[in-house]
Amino acid sequence: MPRTRAPAARGQVLVAARDLSVGYGEHAVCGPATFVLRAGEALALVGVNGAGKSTLLRTCLGLLPPVDGEVRLLGRIPDPRSGRQRRAVARELGEESFFPALTVAEHLALVCFGHAVPDPERTARQLLEEFDLIDLADALPEEMSSGQRRRLALAAVLARPRRILVLDEPEQRLDHVTRRALAQRLVAERETGVAVLIACHDAEFVRTVATSVLLVGADTNLLDVSAGVRAITEGRL
Numbered sequence: 010m011p012r013t014r015a016p017a018a019r020g021q022v023l024v025a026a027r028d029l030s031v032g033y034g035e036h037a038v039c040g041p042a043t044f045v046l047r048a049g050e051a052l053a054l055v056g057v058n059g060a061g062k063s064t065l066l067r068t069c070l071g072l073l074p075p076v077d078g079e080v081r082l083l084g085r086i087p088d089p090r091s092g093r094q095r096r097a098v099a100r101e102l103g104e105e106s107f108f109p110a111l112t113v114a115e116h117l118a119l120v121c122f123g124h125a126v127p128d129p130e131r132t133a134r135q136l137l138e139e140f141d142l143i144d145l146a147d148a149l150p151e152e153m154s155s156g157q158r159r160r161l162a163l164a165a166v167l168a169r170p171r172r173i174l175v176l177d178e179p180e181q182r183l184d185h186v187t188r189r190a191l192a193q194r195l196v197a198e199r200e201t202g203v204a205v206l207i208a209c210h211d212a213e214f215v216r217t218v219a220t221s222v223l224l225v226g227a228d229t230n231l232l233d234v235s236a237g238v239r240a241i242t243e244g245r246l
């Protein structure tokens with residue numbers, strides 16, 4: 010299964026933010042963030058609804074300009090139009106846009122072919138199995154439940170090569186077993202040298218996947234994983 014086209018050297022800085030303020034117009038939605046994410050690490054953004062996690066993810070990808078401070082992705086100002094960034098960054102921000110006339114299997118095949126994945130049939134087959142989509146391989150998106158569509162969106166993002174994986178609340182709408190399996194998959198991702206950047210509300214998921222936690226809020230602070238998990242479970246967000 011393709012994980013990286015050119016695996017990043019473990020420890021290589023892939024995302025770096027310094028005094029990064031994010032928001033809309035000139036209005037910052039949370040305190041400034043400073044963090045570094047290296048190959049092989051997983052940073053979980055946690056915080057209450059509306060804290061600014063999705064806004065931070067979008068700014069790190071160059072989908073929104075910073076209000077202040079700076080962020081670097083692969084050592085450069087993020088630019089979602091650059092081929093270099095598009096080759097390296099796999100993202101699933103919850104948009105879940107599907108082609109209404111393509112089946113589940115055809116969606117995965119399309120992603121594989123579009124990214125020149127070697128042995129696309131095998132990769133697509135493995136992802137169908139991993140995300141329990143075999144019986145839905147010929148289904149159209151409108152024939153699926155919301156959780157099944159979520160599984161397809163996650164399978165699709167994992168069908169392509171990547172050095173950085175950005176997921177906004179990947180645990181949402183997944184059943185318990187699939188959620189745990191996805192957490193293990195993200196551990197495997199970072200163990201192969203992928204840098205994982207997620208927003209997440211699930212303490213168990215964060216405990217399993219993350220190597221550090223960014224608590225997003227009026228004050229945005231970097232925490233170790235156990236302090237980050239306590240912040241979620243004790244409601245100190």
Ligand SMILES: Nc1ncnc2c1ncn2[C@@H]1O[C@H](COP(=O)(O)OP(=O)(O)OP(=O)(O)O)[C@@H](O)[C@H]1O
Nearest residue numbers: 033038056057058059060061062063064065208225
């Ligand atoms: N397009 C927008 N224009 C203006 N304000 C926005 C926009 N999108 C989000 N906001 C505001 O920015 C703040 C942060 O939103 P964001 O979606 O980043 O929060 P979040 O931490 O991801 O929340 P959740 O846990 O609910 O997903 C919220 O107050 C929200 O209302």
